[in-house]
């Protein structure tokens with residue numbers, strides 16, 4: 001067998017340098033990537049190994065133990081840094097493990113100001129896990145800048161933003177939050193799961209950290225659970241990498257491979273999610289039995305201007321309420337869908353329907369939930385990339 005007579009190291013350097021100049025869609029494919037150094041494989045091999053040979057103690061090829069580093073995971077982390085316009089990517093066993101790492105930057109007595117319309121699991125880890133370690137969380141409607149500022153004191157360390165919010169699709173002004181964070185010396189973290197970097201890149205808008213449940217749009221095929229953080233600051237990245245290794249909630253190499261593969265089609269999938277999202281949102285809005293539709297693409301959406309300024313399109317996440325706003329009606333609708341599958345999660349190629357009050361948001365007490373508008377009649381759709389005619393026909397029969 002003849003080895004190719006090219007210096008792949010030099011070749012890789014050229015590619016990585018060129019990647020910095022690439023536009024977004026090209027970066028989903030090439031960002032941070034280089035052909036495998038051993039054989040030039042286009043996709044990084046799934047390095048199923050826990051440890052790496054050393055020639056002398058401490059002398060190795062940059063990898064010592066797979067909790068600390070794994071080449072497949074490193075390839076994904078470089079891709080994430082590239083598509084989120086960051087410098088460092090860190091990946092975790094799940095989105096929740098990524099959030100866990102961020103809160104571990106804090107100490108007892110520290111305070112966090114968070115969006116009030118929030119992913120149920122995030123609310124749960126804040127209130128049921130970290131509150132008992134002496135960290136205080138304030139849940140605030142972040143569209144109201146004065147309400148955010150009112151909660152800032154000398155203990156405040158972190159602003160936690162999720163936008164568009166889940167499930168009510170409110171849009172929070174990331175630039176405005178970044179300027180509050182800067183003025184008060186706070187860290188700003190943005191959960192960018194719903195938008196994905198195709199629609200919005202918070203680091204470009206002044207955030208310090210981007211968090212992802214890559215389980216959703218980045219993976220894109222409902223076949224993997226994985227979380228990520230993307231940072232631009234070296235020191236913050238070092239502190240979080242320390243926590244990543246010390247706590248050890250890292251993803252396996254096959255999971256890293258699946259997300260990396262998913263990212264390569266992120267832009268084409270997102271384009272179709274957005275097109276179908278608009279068609280479904282407009283269909284629901286004109287339906288006589290639908291009372292309200294939550295989708296930031298409508299000009300009548302209360303935060304449409306902010307959405308237009310910070311997002312490149314409006315996505316495929318939609319919530320709506322039937323005019324008979326009841327648990328019974330919502331249950332009947334979601335149970336009679338055929339093309340949409342009734343399931344938790346979002347962001348895969350297939351369309352999903354969910355009932356937040358009994359599914360994703362069941363861990364939030366009913367009074368808290370209803371205060372923010374997550375009523376028993378609310379239905380959430382993750383519009384997939386099927387033919388839109390089939391999606392509209394399915395909703396027509398379920399509503400009829």
Ligand SMILES: *Cc1c(COP(=O)(O)O)cnc(C)c1O
Nearest residue numbers: 094095096119191193213215226
């Ligand atoms: C799913 C999700 C999470 C949690 O991620 P996992 O990968 O399920 O642990 C966090 N935030 C948002 C917005 C999510 O949709």
